[in-house]
Amino acid sequence: MPTRFVRTTRSLAHDRGRRALLGFGAAALLLAAWLTWFLFGQVTVYEVSRQARLEVQQSAHPVAALVQSRIASNALVLGQEVRAGDLLIELDAQPDKLKLKEEQSRLETLLPRIHSLRKEVAALAQAAAREHAAAQAAAQGASSRTREAAAAVDFARENERRLREESAIGGVAQIEAVRAQSETLKLDAARDALAAEQRRLSTEAEARAFQQEAQVESLRRMILSMEGDAQAAESTIARLREEIDRHQVRAPVGGTIADVAALRTGAYVAAGQKLATVVPHGGLIIVGEFAPAAVLGRIRPGQAARLRLEGFPWAQYGMIDARVVRVAGEVRDGLVRVEFEPAAQDAPRLPLQHGLPGSIEVGIEQVSPAQLLMRAAGHFDMPAPAAVVREMAAQ
The missing domain is CATH 2.40.50.100 (RNA polymerase II/Efflux pump adaptor protein, barrel-sandwich hybrid domain)
Structure with missing residues (x-):
């Protein structure tokens, strides 16, 4: 009687399980490799900012x-x-310009007047010096005449005394003695008159000197007042020019x-x-805005980054490599500013210019997939597997 499923029976008789063993072995190797990578492998953790842009090094x-x-x-x-x-x-700025013209005209009239008054003061000073010299000469002349009159008075008195003595002994007539006395009195009066004239000349010279000094002082006060007005005009002119310049x-x-x-x-x-807005010339930098928790203590100068520009698909145009150069220490508008220095442009088709937006990713650390899984599960970072193996070997 023929047997059913002859071929199946024959195949089962010849099957010794090699293929199954090879499959199980390959699966075990793959699982071991995956576990090794999962525990000991390293992957890069990136922080991404979608608020990135290109800017010139100097702010706009x-x-x-x-x-x-x-x-x-x-x-x-x-x-x-x-x-x-x-x-x-x-x-x-027409009102300010008209006021400026008015102040300039005022200053132009003040300066010549000040110059003229200064010349007048100098002329008065020279006249006073010459008049003082003339007064001194007149006083010297009056003093000389006074001394001359005094000498004549002394001579007349001596002559009167001698005539009186001779008249007493009968040497001369009495009238001669009286005449000598009269001459003495006349010369004495002339001397007094000359002395009074000398005092008058001195007093008049002093009075003229005081008048000239008062006149000079009045002119000097006028000069000071005009100089103050000129300085005020100059200050007003400077202020008006600054105000016009502000326009x-x-x-x-x-x-x-x-x-x-x-x-x-x-x-x-x-x-x-x-x-x-004026954008200055200069090199370009990349600026990214990150959440404070993603930046502070995690992003540091020197870390590598990559920029993807919006409007230029990275698969076609590529990405721009960069590195962190500066990290702000203060939060502004809820974000932290990070500045990057782009590397030499390796995607020449990208038209780099100020204001281009994009997104940037920064590699902040290397961790194992197991650590990433634990973080995703909401646990703290577990120790690195290599450290755990070393501890177990030490025990």
Whole structure:
């Protein structure tokens, strides 16, 4: 009688389990390899910021109006290359310009008047010196005449005494003695008159000197007053020039105008209103904004990073390698700023320029998959497997 399933029976008779053993062995090897990688392997942990962008090394400078006024002229053109100090917008400063012209005219009239008064003071000083010299000469002459009169008086008195003595003994007539006495009195009166004239000349010279000194002092007070007015005018002119200069909006740095407000000539702007943005020339850096818990104590200078630009698929254009150069120590608007230095551009098709947004990932540490699993489970980091093996070997 024929047997059913002859081939199956024959196959079971020849099967000794080698294939099964080989399968189980391969599975065991794969499991061992996976466990080895799971416990001892190292993977890189990344922190990612989707608020990253390219910026110039020097911060972009906003251009704002310093005063409230009307736009008189506007030379802003988007993309224009400017140098530091170039005039971009001129605001209306006509009232200040008129006041400046008035103060300048006032100063121009004060300075010649001050110069003229100084010359007058110098002339009066020279006249006073010459008049003082003339008064001294006149006083010397009066003194000499007074001494001459005194000498004549002395001679007359001596002559009177001698005549009186001779008249007493009858040598001369009595009338001669009387005449000598009269001459003495006349010369004595002349001497007194000359002395009085000398005092008058001295008093008049002093009075004229006081008058001239008072006049000079009055002129000096006028000069000081005018000099004060001139200094006030100069200060007002300087203030007005500064105020007029505040109406001229100039480029703070050299660079490219990257943003322009839509303002026409005649439009009014407020003080502090942003009118444009100037992006300075220079190298580019990468700036990323991270949550404080992801940055503080974890991201440090020197760590490697990679930037992916939005609008340029990384599979086609590649990524930009970078490294951390600076980490902010303070939180601003709930985020921490981290600056990166891009490596030499290895993706030449990427048009790198200021303002390009993207996302950046920073490698912060190397851990095993087991540690990652424990972290995901909400546990603390377990010791590294290698350290556990060393402890067990030591025991």
